[in-house]
Amino acid sequence: MTRNHRLTRRSFLTEFTGGVTAVAIFGLAACFSDGDAASEAPSTSSGADDGATTTSSAEAQQSADAEQATTTVAEGSEAVTTGGLSWQRVNLGFVSAYVIARGSELAVVDTGSSGSEGEILNAVESLGGTWDDVNHVIATHSHGDHVGSIREVMTAASNSAGYAGADDMLRIAAPRDLVAVSDGDEVFGLQVISTPGHTPGSISVFDAGSGVLIAGDALNTPNGVVEGPNPDFSADLDFANVSVQKLAELNFETLLVGHGEPVETGAGAMVAALAESL
Ligand SMILES: [Zn+2]
Numbered sequence: 592m593t594r595n596h597r598l599t600r601r602s603f604l605t606e607f608t609g610g611v612t613a614v615a616i617f618g619l620a621a622c623f624s625d626g627d628a629a630s631e632a633p634s635t636s637s638g639a640d641d642g643a644t645t646t647s648s649a650e651a652q653q654s655a656d657a658e659q660a661t662t663t664v665a666e667g668s669e670a671v672t673t674g675g676l677s678w679q680r681v682n683l684g685f686v687s688a689y690v691i692a693r694g695s696e697l698a699v700v701d702t703g704s705s706g707s708e709g710e711i712l713n714a715v716e717s718l719g720g721t722w723d724d725v726n727h728v729i730a731t732h733s734h735g736d737h738v739g740s741i742r743e744v745m746t747a748a749s750n751s752a753g754y755a756g757a758d759d760m761l762r763i764a765a766p767r768d769l770v771a772v773s774d775g776d777e778v779f780g781l782q783v784i785s786t787p788g789h790t791p792g793s794i795s796v797f798d799a800g801s802g803v804l805i806a807g808d809a810l811n812t813p814n815g816v817v818e819g820p821n822p823d824f825s826a827d828l829d830f831a832n833v834s835v836q837k838l839a840e841l842n843f844e845t846l847l848v849g850h851g852e853p854v855e856t857g858a859g860a861m862v863a864a865l866a867e868s869l
Contacts, residue, residue, distance in 0.1 A: 731796075756785060806838060
């Protein structure tokens with residue numbers, strides 16, 4: 592379906608929550624809902640595991656065939672380098688966080704549920720860094736399975752600034768004030784794209800140079816199929832669909848999502864097809 596009216600913060604709040612007070616209430620509900628998403632873990636994580644096996648096997652063949660091509664897979668990890676940007680998925684089971692490297696500087700995008708900081712540190716270290724190299728922590732949205740460890744991550748990464756969409760940031764318990772970001776902002780060379788719908792303040796980040804899009808839950812890839820956000824845990828599917836259409840206009844190859852396997856190539860065409868079907 593197509594929505595022609597322009598997305599604004601005001602129209603979103605008015606249409607979906609009936610006002611700011613309701614947003615706060617809704618936010619709690621959404622966090623608990625997403626926390627409950629753990630109960631979905633059997634189906635989601637079983638798909639993820641299948642995909643991981645496939646990916647790892649494909650990666651093994653790829654690295655055997657062309658170890659030093661534009662895509663490099665680090666031994667024993669999923670670190671991928673393309674177009675000057677390296678990324679590593681932190682596979683936390685039913686949800687993923689990502690660590691991004693540009694030279695020796697690192698950024699963390701989402702922090703998983705609580706207790707995920709150790710696995711995020713493993714990814715930081717496998718990209719050759721320490722917490723001191725993490726200067727940016729980006730929260731795609733306020734759900735607990737994405738910001739559950741932000742306090743620990745930002746405390747350990749004591750140099751880091753934290754970022755989130757304005758309409759989600761007040762529901763994120765960060766140890767320092769977060770910076771509100773939206774369309775037109777850039778963090779760590781990543782273009783911020785406001786993608787409301789899953790939550791009012793959902794954001795995605797896009798690296799034009801490498802063609803990598805990190806969509807949080809604005810897009811998911813359950814069982815390897817690119818879809819919009821899970822309707823059961825989304826605030827407004829109409830807005831979510833408009834956000835999918837917005838993302839489909841970007842030129843990207845790689846899609847990294849909160850739930851499901853990364854799509855390393857051809858993702859832009861898949862999202863364009865999805866947008867066309869809405
Ligand atoms: Zn979510």
